[in-house]
Amino acid sequence: xxxxxxxxxxxxxxxxxxxxxxxxxxxxxxxxxxxxxxxxxxxxxxxxxxxxxxxxxxxxxxxxxxxxxxxxxxxxxxxxxxxxxxxxxxxxxxxxxxxxxxxxxxxxxxxxxxxxxxxxxxxxxxxxxxxxxxxxxxxxxxxxxxxxxxxxxxxxxxxxxxxxxxxxxxxxxxxxxxxxxxxxxxxxxxxxxxxxxxxxxxxxxxxxxxxxxxxxxxxxxxxxxxxxxxxxxxxxxxxxxxxxxxxxxxxxxxxxxxxxxxxxxxxxxxxxxxxxxxxxxxxxxxxxxxxxxxxxxxxxxxxxx
Amino acid sequence: xxxxxxxxxxxxxxxxxxxxxxxxxxxxxxxxxxxxxxxxxxxxxxxxxxxxxxxxxxxxxxxxxxxxxxxxxxxxxxxxxxxxxxxxxxxxxxxxxxxxxxxxxxxxxxxxxxxxxxxxxxxxxxxxxxxxxxxxxxxxxxxxxxxxxxxxxxxxxxxxxxxxxxxxxxxxxxxxxxxxxxxxxxxxxxxxxxxxxxxxxxxxxxxxxxxxxxxxxxxxxxxxxxxxxxxxxxxxxxxxxxxxxxxxxxxxxxxxxxxxxxxxxxxxxxxxxxxxxxxxxxxxxxxx
Numbered sequence: 001x002x003x004x005x006x007x008x009x010x011x012x013x014x015x016x017x018x019x020x021x022x023x024x025x026x027x028x029x030x031x032x033x034x035x036x037x038x039x040x041x042x043x044x045x046x047x048x049x050x051x052x053x054x055x056x057x058x059x060x061x062x063x064x065x066x067x068x069x070x071x072x073x074x075x076x077x078x079x080x081x082x083x084x085x086x087x088x089x090x091x092x093x094x095x096x097x098x099x100x101x102x103x104x105x106x107x108x109x110x111x112x113x114x115x116x117x118x119x120x121x122x123x124x125x126x127x128x129x130x131x132x133x134x135x136x137x138x139x140x141x142x143x144x145x146x147x148x149x150x151x152x153x154x155x156x157x158x159x160x161x162x163x164x165x166x167x168x169x170x171x172x173x174x175x176x177x178x179x180x181x182x183x184x185x186x187x188x189x190x191x192x193x194x195x196x197x198x199x200x201x202x203x204x205x206x207x208x209x210x211x212x213x214x215x216x217x218x219x220x221x222x223x224x225x226x227x228x229x230x231x232x233x234x235x236x237x238x239x240x241x242x243x244x245x246x247x248x249x250x251x252x253x254x255x256x257x258x259x260x261x262x263x264x265x266x267x268x269x270x271x272x273x274x275x276x277x278x279x280x281x282x283x284x285x286x287x288x289x290x291x292x293x294x295x296x297x298x299x300x301x302x303x304x305x
Numbered sequence: 306x307x308x309x310x311x312x313x314x315x316x317x318x319x320x321x322x323x324x325x326x327x328x329x330x331x332x333x334x335x336x337x338x339x340x341x342x343x344x345x346x347x348x349x350x351x352x353x354x355x356x357x358x359x360x361x362x363x364x365x366x367x368x369x370x371x372x373x374x375x376x377x378x379x380x381x382x383x384x385x386x387x388x389x390x391x392x393x394x395x396x397x398x399x400x401x402x403x404x405x406x407x408x409x410x411x412x413x414x415x416x417x418x419x420x421x422x423x424x425x426x427x428x429x430x431x432x433x434x435x436x437x438x439x440x441x442x443x444x445x446x447x448x449x450x451x452x453x454x455x456x457x458x459x460x461x462x463x464x465x466x467x468x469x470x471x472x473x474x475x476x477x478x479x480x481x482x483x484x485x486x487x488x489x490x491x492x493x494x495x496x497x498x499x500x501x502x503x504x505x506x507x508x509x510x511x512x513x514x515x516x517x518x519x520x521x522x523x524x525x526x527x528x529x530x531x532x533x534x535x536x537x538x539x540x541x542x543x544x545x546x547x548x549x550x551x552x553x554x555x556x557x558x559x560x561x562x563x564x565x566x567x568x569x570x571x572x573x574x575x576x577x578x579x580x581x582x583x584x585x586x587x588x589x590x591x592x593x
Contacts, residue, residue, distance in 0.1 A: 048388070048389050050340065050389035050390055050392065050393040051339070051340035054340070109337065110334055110337040110338065110339040110340060111339060111508050111509070111511060111512030111515065111563070112512065113339070113340075114340075114342075114343060114504060114508030114512070115505075115508050115512055115560055115563050117504065117508075118504055118508060118509065118556050118559075118560065119556065119560045121501045121505075121556075122501065122505070122557060122560070123553070125501070125552050125553045129550045130548065143404050143407075217347065217397070217400045218397055218400055218401060218404070219397075220396070220397035221401065224390055224393040224397070225393075225397070228390045228393075228394060263408070264405055264409075265404050265405065265407075265408050267401050268401045268402065268404050269401075270401070271398045271400065272398065274394065274397065274398070275394055275395070275397070275398035275401075278394045
């Protein structure tokens with residue numbers, strides 16, 4: 001690859017991008033994780049489980065160091081660690097969402113999730129010190145990479161994505177109800193606790209897949225920013241879910257495209273686009289709310305975020 | 306064991322950082338703000354790298370960034386308590402900037418950028434110099450004193466913000482103060498003993514204390530006490546078993562205390578008569 005430069009001829013630029021197999025793989029993998037993150041993240045934002053999502057993402061460290069110690073593939077260790085963490089958060093009552101006004105429910109959640117996170121990281125340290133080798137992929141683990149994704153990895157990601165999306169489709173309606181109003185869901189006989197744990201497991205799968213591209217620390221750029229922007233723009237569930245997926249794919253592909261032409265890393269572009277999108281959506285929803293407020297002097301409509 | 310200077314330094318810094326984390330953590334857990342502390346501890350390294358790019362002492366960058374971000378979080382949220390989505394979005398962007406700065410650094414002359422990251426994310430309590438541990442102890446002590454001074458109004462504002470505001474308690478200012486104190490502890494603790502230890506000592510002892518007692522001052526003392534025991538015990542265990550990293554030993558003890566406390570409070574809950582138990586569960590469950 002000779003030094004790629006961005007020209008004003010966008011068609012030519014895109015053509016140049018797609019000429020390389022590694023870029024095609026990266027765009028495919030990025031697109032797959034973005035769709036998954038857009039859907040799962042929509043529920044994360046709705047259920048206010050960012051902290052749980054972040055904690056699962058940090059499990060890349062014990063996952064990778066444990067896999068190195070046991071001689072397993074890194075990705076496998078990652079999926080396993082994320083799954084265990086999801087179960088631990090669900091078990092310890094971390095799945096309880098924050099009470100509407102009181103701090104009491106948030107109390108047990110916040111501490112439980114934090115404890116699961118540090119327990120995982122402490123184990124990671126132990127594995128690393130027992131392994132005695134150098135964990136070369138440390139920076140990759142934290143900040144991701146889009147270089148060297150082969151077509152096998154793309155296939156694995158696609159299978160994981162299909163699994164997660166089918167499972168979400170199956171439990172979507174009850175999950176939505178139990179996310180919005182757990183009491184009403186319980187009254188209708190829905191297994192709220194089971195749905196909580198099931199969703200956390202799906203979240204674990206998604207995070208494990210997504211962080212292979214974005215890195216553990218930057219998952220939020222895809223998992224939280226696009227859905228939060230979408231939910232700020234419209235209160236209608238179907239529309240904001242669709243918007244969330246579109247935003248996530250857009251952020252990912254724009255980031256990949258620009259970082260190909262730039263010497264600077266993918267993580268910077270993806271997080272910056274995510275952040276800009278979120279700020280723009282917040283400003284837009286604030287402006288429309290103010291407009292509506294001044295027009296009918298009523299209460300501004302509450303958005304979901 | 307105490308004949309080694311690095312062990313004495315670890316005990317000096319560890320004692321006061323543990324006390325500060327235990328006290329601050331009690332309020333953070335009570336208010337559901339552990340995620341804010343977590344986010345601050347992860348962004349701290351960006352401050353250190355930014356300082357390296359600009360060419361000033363890394364601690365300047367650490368404190369400037371964590372304190373600044375703590376103020377931003379307080380400013381963005383209702384009652385000076387940012388919600389988790391805002392924290393998540395802002396924190397990932399700051400990390401993204403950190404990634405950019407790493408790239409800038411490694412495109413420049415200096416190598417070893419990954420080392421800075423690894424050290425600031427995972428600093429070691431056994432690697433402290435005498436000056437560093439003294440500074441950590443002083444900052445820890447200052448935070449303990451600040452919490453002690455503001456404990457009463459802070460407690461009032463945390464338990465019932467509306468009522469506290471009616472009584473003239475500056476609820477927003479106190480929220481800002483708490484976040485700034487968390488920021489100060491993470492900035493100091495992160496580079497001295499690692500982000501993991503700071504977060505662990507904020508979340509686990511306080512979580513345990515809040516499950517064991519609903520009395521505020523007893524809970525604060527218990528939380529600080531558990532943090533201190535975990536720190537002292539962890540350093541000693543890790544000294545005795547060299548292959549066990551100090552962070553793992555300290556966190557292991559703290560998490561163990563949390564698990565035991567959860568178990569104890571669950572057993573106590575199930576031992577209650579059925580009617581009372583249902584009421585307790587509805588109230589939040591951990592007050593048993």
